Structure formats: C-alpha cells, structure tokens
Amino acid sequence: xxxxxxxxxxxxxxxxxxxxxxxxxxxxxxxxxxxxxxxxxxxxxxxxxxxxxxxxxxxxxxxxxxxxxxxxxxxxxxxxxxxxxxxxxxxxxxxxxxxx
Numbered sequence: 001x002x003x004x005x006x007x008x009x010x011x012x013x014x015x016x017x018x019x020x021x022x023x024x025x026x027x028x029x030x031x032x033x034x035x036x037x038x039x040x041x042x043x044x045x046x047x048x049x050x051x052x053x054x055x056x057x058x059x060x061x062x063x064x065x066x067x068x069x070x071x072x073x074x075x076x077x078x079x080x081x082x083x084x085x086x087x088x089x090x091x092x093x094x095x096x097x098x099x100x
Contacts, residue, residue: 013053020051024060 011023017035020042021028032049035042041055 011053015051015053017049017051020049020056023053024056 012019015023017028017031021031024031031040031051034040035049035051040051041059042049042051044050
C-alpha cells in the first residue's frame with residue numbers, strides 16, 4: 001500500500017480544484033473562473049469542480065498550438081510503372097512492319 005505522502009505527491013487522473021490549479025501553475029481562483037466560464041474542460045461532481053488530467057493535457061496542447069502527431073499510415077506496395085521499349089511496344093512495331 002502506498003503511503004499518504006506518496007498519494008498526495010502523485011498526479012491523479014481526476015483532480016480537485018487545488019490539485020488542478022497546482023498542476024497548471026495558476027491560482028485556484030483563476031481556475032474556478034475558467035471552469036465556470038467553460039474556458040477549460042471541467043465537470044462538477046456534486047457541487048465541486050473536478051478536472052481530468054488527460055483533458056487538461058489536451059487543452060494545454062491546443063492552447064499552445066501543439067498538434068498530436070498523427071499515426072503513420074501503413075506503407076502500400078508501390079506499383080511498377082511500365083518501362084518504355086518493352087516487348088509489348090516491340091510486338092506492335094513488328095506488326096506494323098508486316099503491314100507495310
């Protein structure tokens with residue numbers, strides 16, 4: 001079992017207003033205002049504001065202009081382009097010679 005000091009020092013997924021304000025580096029009063037104005041992602045549990053760390057991280061990324069790195073698309077095998085002067089073209093020439 002974790003000690004109580006370890007539990008208070010770790011960042012939880014769902015935080016109260018003091019924990020979230022500390023995580024964001026702003027005052028609880030500012031965070032309360034942001035939550036009340038729907039400027040920041042938050043929800044009420046009873047009459048108290050709660051904040052999900054993952055949603056705050058996404059919000060901070062959007063605010064700072066950081067975009068999520070898209071997952072690379074799987075590589076498709078490239079189709080070979082026909083090479084000029086193949087036998088197909090050569091056989092057409094051979095037919096043209098016979099017609100002359």
